[in-house]
Each structure stands twice: as structure tokens, then as C-alpha cells.
Amino acid sequence: MSTQTSTVAHDAPDPAKPGEGGADSPKGLRGHPWLTLVTVAFGVAMVALDGTIVAIANPAIQKDLGASLADVQWITNGYLLALAVSLITAGKLGDRFGHRQTFLVGVVGFAAASAAIGVAGSVSLVIAFRVLQGICGALLMPAALGLLRASFPAERLNAAIGIWGAVIGASTAAGPIVGGLLVEHVSWESVFFINVPVGALALVMGLVLLLDRRAENAPRSFDVLGIVLLSVAMFCLVWAIIKAPDWHWGDPKTLTFLAVAVLSFAGFGFWEGKAKEPLLPLSMFRSVPLTAGTVLMVLMAFGFMGGIFFVTFYLQNVNGLSPVDSGLRLLPLTAMMIVASPLAGTVITKFGPRIPLVSAMVLAAVAMFGLSTLDADSGIGITSLWFGILGLGLAPVMVGATEVIVGNAPLEHAGVAGGLQQAAMQVGGSLGTAVLGAVMASRVGSELPKKWAEAKLPPLPGKQEAALREAAEVGVAPPAPKGTPAQAAEAMKHVVHDSFISGMGLAFICAGIVAVLAAGVAVFTSRGTNDAGPSVHI
Known part of the structure; x- marks a missing residue:
């Protein structure tokens, strides 16, 4: 059912003054829809880039700080969990106090937390500041969608969300490349320092260009x-x-x-x-498309974020690639997401989300099952094929599910809807990393002793066996003890790598099954039915 909600511009300049323009002015800079889109794009790009750029740095962080697999998982999970827990609340803050203010606070906090991670000297401090970084990211992400929802008229909102989704898709996909270059040629700390200048630019643009519009019936309590x-x-x-x-x-x-x-x-x-005044109005879920879009986002992120976590260890620790070479090996994934995201926005805007989303998740499932067949000797050709198909499948979902969730929510709950969309993605990513990590650890734990015995290698004492298992969970073959024959040392390495690959293959099979389920969920999606913001001349 369509709803009509008006908006109020709280810090609107006088439309009569040259160069400023009000909410309906086609010439003003402050509050102009497309300039609003460009501004929030810098903020969301910073957060989206950070979601995957850290994955390529995880092996370097592990070695430099002496972190365990659990520590490395918490560097990812702490960030994702903080986002997931905070996003809906942050969206409500934007609905209550204004999305412009919430966005700017989030930008400043995210950049500051990033700088703090870069100077942290222990893995515990890295995790703590990653949690803070996640909370600040939660402030700016739903606020960005709320600003778009209130700035664009209904007939242009889908195109705006398509471009917004393309920015997230491109930033997410660019993470491994940028991360590889920074880790190899600068340091892993630079992966976080890069957010400081980007955040400063987003802050300046936000102060100059963003206009705070709120629904007249916006929430007044928490x-x-x-x-x-x-x-x-x-x-x-x-x-x-x-x-x-x-x-x-x-x-x-x-x-x-x-x-x-x-x-x-x-x-x-x-x-x-x-x-x-509930945190998350249950009435929103009377919309079947909105509910389906939320579930779809969870399932998509589960497979993608959970799977990509292990790919970096496979490329660096099993294939022996450098961080930058690992990023280049992921180039087909990066390229397809960058190309497919804006195209997906156009197709979904013209034909609706259902068919593109179903097709995209089928492609993602094919890629996941294909990645489960990789072994230690898989060449660039086969990995490029599966990474390219995966990028082609993921891009439309990042664009289309956002449109489905935000477009089907009332304007007064635009922030909550934006928080719900992002929370679904972050919860899915956190659960995917945790669940697939558990699958990986379980398989490695069962395969390692079996393969060790089959290779006729001497039994290890309890502590050494536990340490070997922990190393095998990230694909690392520890140096053989002094005096070990070369043939035995090579056999040890093969056992560790084979155990890791077995665990990774099972994890990708699980991710492929989840992608098939997501394709079924996508059948229930449809275009947003609620009216958007004011009739702005653009």
C-alpha cells in the first residue's frame, strides 16, 4: 500500500539568495539531490572499502602481531558485529535528530577510529578500535540512505539507489586490490590510515552540501x-x-x-x-518484498563475506602469492562487480528486481560450487572464471536488495530501513565468517590427523599437534624440525595444505547451498511501493 509523507528542511537556506537555493531549487548546491548522492558516496565508500580491504591484510596482521585464528576472526567479526548491533539504533537516531548530523558524526568517528587502529601496537587494541570503527560506520550508513530517500522524488529514487549500490559494490570489490598494494608496498597499518583523508573530504563536502530533511511525523522518543x-x-x-x-x-x-x-x-x-515508538516497527514486515529483501541480503552476505575470508589465506599461504598478487588474482571479481553494479541499477530500475535478483543468486551459487573444487595447483584461468561469475552474481543483489528494502519502507522510517538493510548485510557477513569458520575448523580438525597418518608421518605431542592444527586452519605449513628429511618436510606441507583446502571446499559448498536458498527468496521481491521525498527539480 502506498503512503504519502511530507518532509521538512530544517537548515534550508533562503531560496531567494543566489547560489544557495531551497529544497525545490534546481540551481542551489546545498541539498541538491545529485550533490547529496556524491557526498554520501564518499562516506559509504569508506565503510564498504574497509569491509573487504582488511581481509587482504589479515595474514600480515596475524604475523606482525602474533595473532591466532580466533584473533583474526575477531578483527573481522568485532567490526561486523558492532555494525550489526548498532545499525538499526543508528538509523533511529537519524530519523529522530536528522540524517545530516548523524552522517557527519559517523564520518568523523570512523576516520578517527581508523587512525587509532593504525597506531595500535597489539591485537587486542586493534579489535577494540575495530569495534569503535563499526559503531561509527553504523551511524553514517543508514543516514546516507535516509538522506537519499528524503532528497530524491519517487521517480528518481531507484536510479539514485542503483548508483549508491554501485559505489558500495565497487568499493567492496576494490578492497582486495587496494589492500594488496598497501600491504605489500607500505604496511598493513596504511590500510586503515587511508580512511583519514577520505573521511576529511566527506566531512567538508557534508558541511557544505548536505541539507537535513526530516519527515513531519518523525519519531520523538527511543x-x-x-x-x-x-x-x-x-x-x-x-x-x-x-x-x-x-x-x-x-x-x-x-x-x-x-x-x-x-x-x-x-x-x-x-x-x-x-x-x-518501537526501535524496529513490526508493521514494516507486513510488506512481503521488504521482508524478502532483508532475508536475501543476509543470505548473500553470509556466502560472500564468509567465503572471501578464506580465499585470502588460500592465495597467500597455499599458493604462496604476495598480498598484491593476491589482490590481482581477485581482479576478475573486482572488475565484474564494478562493471555489473551500475548496469544492474539500470536494469532493475527499468524491469524491476525479481528476475535480476533470482538470476544473480543462481550465478553466485554456481560460482560458490565452482570455488569448492579448487586445489593447491589451481591456475589463474579457473580461479578467474569462478571469481568473475561470483562478481557478476553479487553486484545486482547489492543494488536490488537495497532498493527493495528502502523503497518499501515509509519515509518516516527511512533511517530504520537503511539500518535494517545494512544490518542484514553485516549480520550475514558476521554469521558467514563465524559459521563457515566453524565448518573449516571442524573439517581441518578431522582431516589433518587422518592425512598425517596416511602420509606415515611420526605422531606429534599434544601441544605440537594443537599448534599444527591452528596453523593448518589458515593454510600455514610450519617449518619442519631440524634434521627432518626433505621428503618428510614436503609431505608435512602437503598434509597441511590438503587439510586446509578440504575445509575451504566444504565451506564453499555450504555457501553455495545458501545462495540457492537466496535465489528462492528473491522470487518474493518487488519494486518499492512507498512514495519518496519531496518533488525536487533535478
């Missing part, structure tokens, strides 16, 4: 209990999944965290139906 329940539920769920490989799934500690997560989600759902 659902504190809802925030607490959702945060507890998300933390307990992901924590249980991450710790399960060490604790085991049947362990009372794992089951306790899962139980708390389930109860918290149930309590959140119950409370949201009672709250006067």
Missing part, C-alpha cells in the same frame, strides 16, 4: 529496552557460533549463549509489538 534486547540477542548468537568450535556445539556454555539469544530475540519481538 525504545531503550528494544535496543538492549536486540544487542544482547545479536551478541550472544554470534559469540556462541564463534566459540562453538572450541567449546563444541553440545557444550553447556554454547547452548546457554544460544538460549539467551533465542529468548532475547523472542522478547524483542514481543516488546516491539507493545512499544509506543
Whole structure:
């Protein structure tokens, strides 16, 4: 059902003054829709780039700081979890206090947290500042969508979201290339320092160009209990999944965290139906397309972020590539996402999202199953094929699912819808990394001793066997002890690499199954039905 909501420009300049222009002026710079799009693009590009640029730096961080696999996972999961927990709340902040202000605070905080990571000297500080970085990223991402929703008229909103999605797709895909160049030629710290000048540019442009428009019936209060329940539920769920490989799934500690997560989600759902101004209005989910778009975003991110986490270790630790060469090996993925994202925006705007999204997830599934067949000797030709198909499949989903979620939400909940869209992607990525990491660890744990025995290698003491397993989970073959015959040393390396590849293959099979499920969900998507912002001349 279509809804009509008007907006109010809170810091609008006098339309009579030359060079300023009001909300309806075609010549003004402040608040102009396309300049608004360019401005928020710098902010979201910074966050999207950071989501994957760190993956290529993980091996260097691990070696430099002496981090374990669990530490490296928390560098990713801490960031993703902070985003996931904070995004919907941050979206509500934008709806309440204005998306312009929220966006600018997020930009400053994200750049500052990035600089702090670059000077941190321990893995614990890196993780802590990654969490802060995630919270600040949560402030600016839904605010960016809220600004677009309020700035563009309905007939132009789809095109704007298509371009917005293309920026995210291109930034996400460019992460491995940029990260590889920085890690190899500068340092892993530079991966984070790069956000400082980008953030400064976004801040200056935001102060000059952004105009704060809010819905007249914007929320006036906060659902504190809802925030607490959702945060507890998300933390307990992901924590249980991450710790399960060490604790085991049947362990009372794992089951306790899962139980708390389930109860918290149930309590959140119950409370949201009672709250006067809920954090996440359940009425939004009466829209089948919006619900389908949210689930689709979760499933897409699950397979992509979970899978790409292990690809970097495969390329560097198994194939022996340098960080920059690893990024170049991922170039087909990068190129296809950059090319396909704007094309997907155009196609979805013209024909609707259903057929492009179903087709895209089928392609992503094919790529995931193809990547599960890689071995230690797979050449650039076969890896380029699967990476290219994966990029072609992911780009339309990043564009189309955003349009489906935000376009089907009322304007007064634009920030919450933007937060929901981003939360779905970050939750999916966090769960994908955790679940596929658990799958990987379980397979390596079962395959390593079996292959070790088959190679007729001497048994290892308990501590050495545990250390070997931890190294094998990231594809690292530790140096053979002094005096080990060359043939035995080579056999040890093959056992470690084969165990890692077996685990990675199973993880990609799981990701492919999830992509098939996502294709089924995409059938229920459709174009946004709610009216957008004011009739702006553009």
C-alpha cells in the first residue's frame, strides 16, 4: 500500500539568495539531490572499502602481531558485529535528530577510529578500535540512505539507489586490490590510515552540501529496552557460533549463549509489538518484498563475506602469492562487480528486481560450487572464471536488495530501513565468517590427523599437534624440525595444505547451498511501493 509523507528542511537556506537555493531549487548546491548522492558516496565508500580491504591484510596482521585464528576472526567479526548491533539504533537516531548530523558524526568517528587502529601496537587494541570503527560506520550508513530517500522524488529514487549500490559494490570489490598494494608496498597499518583523508573530504563536502530533511511525523522518543534486547540477542548468537568450535556445539556454555539469544530475540519481538515508538516497527514486515529483501541480503552476505575470508589465506599461504598478487588474482571479481553494479541499477530500475535478483543468486551459487573444487595447483584461468561469475552474481543483489528494502519502507522510517538493510548485510557477513569458520575448523580438525597418518608421518605431542592444527586452519605449513628429511618436510606441507583446502571446499559448498536458498527468496521481491521525498527539480 502506498503512503504519502511530507518532509521538512530544517537548515534550508533562503531560496531567494543566489547560489544557495531551497529544497525545490534546481540551481542551489546545498541539498541538491545529485550533490547529496556524491557526498554520501564518499562516506559509504569508506565503510564498504574497509569491509573487504582488511581481509587482504589479515595474514600480515596475524604475523606482525602474533595473532591466532580466533584473533583474526575477531578483527573481522568485532567490526561486523558492532555494525550489526548498532545499525538499526543508528538509523533511529537519524530519523529522530536528522540524517545530516548523524552522517557527519559517523564520518568523523570512523576516520578517527581508523587512525587509532593504525597506531595500535597489539591485537587486542586493534579489535577494540575495530569495534569503535563499526559503531561509527553504523551511524553514517543508514543516514546516507535516509538522506537519499528524503532528497530524491519517487521517480528518481531507484536510479539514485542503483548508483549508491554501485559505489558500495565497487568499493567492496576494490578492497582486495587496494589492500594488496598497501600491504605489500607500505604496511598493513596504511590500510586503515587511508580512511583519514577520505573521511576529511566527506566531512567538508557534508558541511557544505548536505541539507537535513526530516519527515513531519518523525519519531520523538527511543525504545531503550528494544535496543538492549536486540544487542544482547545479536551478541550472544554470534559469540556462541564463534566459540562453538572450541567449546563444541553440545557444550553447556554454547547452548546457554544460544538460549539467551533465542529468548532475547523472542522478547524483542514481543516488546516491539507493545512499544509506543518501537526501535524496529513490526508493521514494516507486513510488506512481503521488504521482508524478502532483508532475508536475501543476509543470505548473500553470509556466502560472500564468509567465503572471501578464506580465499585470502588460500592465495597467500597455499599458493604462496604476495598480498598484491593476491589482490590481482581477485581482479576478475573486482572488475565484474564494478562493471555489473551500475548496469544492474539500470536494469532493475527499468524491469524491476525479481528476475535480476533470482538470476544473480543462481550465478553466485554456481560460482560458490565452482570455488569448492579448487586445489593447491589451481591456475589463474579457473580461479578467474569462478571469481568473475561470483562478481557478476553479487553486484545486482547489492543494488536490488537495497532498493527493495528502502523503497518499501515509509519515509518516516527511512533511517530504520537503511539500518535494517545494512544490518542484514553485516549480520550475514558476521554469521558467514563465524559459521563457515566453524565448518573449516571442524573439517581441518578431522582431516589433518587422518592425512598425517596416511602420509606415515611420526605422531606429534599434544601441544605440537594443537599448534599444527591452528596453523593448518589458515593454510600455514610450519617449518619442519631440524634434521627432518626433505621428503618428510614436503609431505608435512602437503598434509597441511590438503587439510586446509578440504575445509575451504566444504565451506564453499555450504555457501553455495545458501545462495540457492537466496535465489528462492528473491522470487518474493518487488519494486518499492512507498512514495519518496519531496518533488525536487533535478
